[in-house]
Amino acid sequence: MRITHMMATENAIKNMADNLERVSKLQGKLSTGKQFQAASEDPTNASASLSLRSHLQTLESYSSTAENTRNWMTTSDSAFEKLEQVANRANNLVLRGLNDSLSGNERASSLAAEMRTLVDEAVEIGNTSLNGQYIFSGYQVNQKSFALSDAAAPLLDFQGNPFTPKTVAYTGDTGNMQRNLGPDQAVTLNVRGDQAILGFLQNLILATNALTQNNITDTGNPATDPLTLQSVLTGLKSSLETLDQYRTSNGARMRQVESAANFLESVKLETKSLLSEKEDANMAEGIALLANQQTTYEAVLEVSQRAISALSLFDYLR
């Protein structure tokens, strides 16, 4: 082929430009640490990396949901633990009240007074809140779960004097809040106070009333029997069972959340490594390639320098 000087020059320029472009691409890869800057550089991996990143973001939200859910459930669990302590103390008080050797006054003043503080304490626990949200109120997280008030009709104490008994009302609703730990994995977050706690609180009030009235054993009269210490004892026992039952189910859900959180963590780790595989530049390979490309570029410069400033016959003609 006949080679002209213009051809030599233009080829040299094109070779230099091509090589410099390759050097700059490799430099871009190394300095950003990414395999590609735009989807056009690697459409398949770019698409995969976009959806993996979305996936990762979803997993992050599920993870934080799991974290919040766990906090809520832990708070519920410790509330139940405290309620059970209260139940045990109430049980002891009632047992002491059943003791014949106590005088009516002792029951009505000291035992009943202590029982009243237990009622207050239990209602306080029933109104446990987490970050300003009452956890036993169903959907009504902005409202206290239980309200303690004076009953409308007074009762008579063991001496025949009237006294105002307390009454407790559930102020929440029947909402069961759901949390998503995965696309199709919902878990119930809350325990409803009306199902788990209300009965217990009412039994505590009954116990207070029975102690104040000195109603000890059942008489066989269905109208007055629920107000005796004996039947209150049975009631407290069954309330304790109810508390225990809801605490256990809360615990079971906590384990479910725990295992979901662990699963999410491991999937997150896997997704991260997959994402890195798709979009992260292989540094060792990149540096080796860059060094290689730079050597090539230097060689091209050397050769081009000769091609452009090449001597021609004119330099030798006299």
Add this chain to the structure above:
Amino acid sequence: MPTISSGITTALQAVLAHSQVLEITEHNIANASTPGYRRQSAVLTAETPNSINGAEYRMGAGQHGNGVTVDRIERFSVSFFDKRYRAVSSEAGNWQAQSSILSQLESALAEISDDGVIPKLDQFWSGWEALSNDPTNNSLRSILLDDANTLATGINRRATQISQMRTDQNLIVVGQVEEINSLASQIAELNENIARVISVGEQPNDLLDKRDLALDRLAKITGAVSTEQKNGETLVTIGGHVLVVGHDTFKLETRTNAVDTSIVDVHWSDGQKLDPPSGELKGTLDARDGTLMDQWRGLDTLANGLINQVNTIHQTGYGLNNATNIRFFNGSDALSISVNPLLDAASIATASAANQAGNNTIALQIAGLKSVKGMKGGTATLNEFYNSQVTDLGVLTNRATNNAYQHGLIVQALGNQRESVAGVSLDEEAANMAKAQKAYQAAARVMTAYDDLLDLVINRMGRVGL
């Protein structure tokens, strides 16, 4: 009969011919790097010999040579390579134009970065997910509103950019149409001059170079093809419509599109719409009306899907302040999507019934839209839909860039072939120069010899004994 004076004439002719050869070499060297220049060479030929009757003068028989003359100046034309070169270069022009526009679009959209629509969508869904965890939290509500605004303005910005890029192509189209018209006028004028020179039997070498250069450029812009005619004029057509015939031209003009007034179309002066078969103009128009438009429509579909899907659920829900039936997004497409200005943090609907602060049913449903396949006839989620749109643009840009590169290589190879035949090689010119110089020197010596002869005849003959 040979005479001393005819010998001098022959020597003079040799001197003149070789000085012309030197001049042509000089012309070649001077134009060694002129674009489109084809090298020229003097075709030397022996002068018509005289028949002489040798016997009469006792000088032997035969034809008597009359020296050398320059028959014509040849131009190394490569019309076969020209045709192939122009076909490939117009194809390369097409892909280069597309590649440049699409790469520009891709870097303007920056979908792979954290500023992409998909990360913003993810952020939006996460905002709902977080709110579903804690529906009474006002700061989460404000964050969600913020995320939604970022998403909406992100989509707005992209639609504006695409629309702006489409309008920007007007400048390029108008510029190219002007260039085509001016090239057409140049060619028509050159046609006229070339035909005149040829008609008097000369070679318009440098004019042909200029015309070929104009045809190269015209092919690159529009894929115009040319046919040489007998009188030396060339007929230029674009996609079957005549651009230049003889020294007449048919002009192109740009007109505002009747439907979309932000863009211009290219028409012939007779009103027909120009449909360039390839070239930069085709690349520009195709990218503008094809890919850019598709990306824009895709954004519209995404925005519309997002608005409808979110609003449908949101309007059935209740906010913390029991506000209900409030649109979350306003607008209907990518340019108009915005967060409803009437929506404040407390009105964001999370509950499925009034007066249930902790009820997160609606928030969960909206967060769940992330995995609802509501696009492309129920086969893709919003994220997947836009993901495939980003990938589509990537694939198209990739194809355009690769094609531009490959065709560039072929153009270079064909250009080299052409240059190899018709380009100026300085070594060759140096050799030709040396050859002409020596021949000139030799002819001058011959003339000196005749000079001596004349000296002898005039000054010394008949002076015996003087």
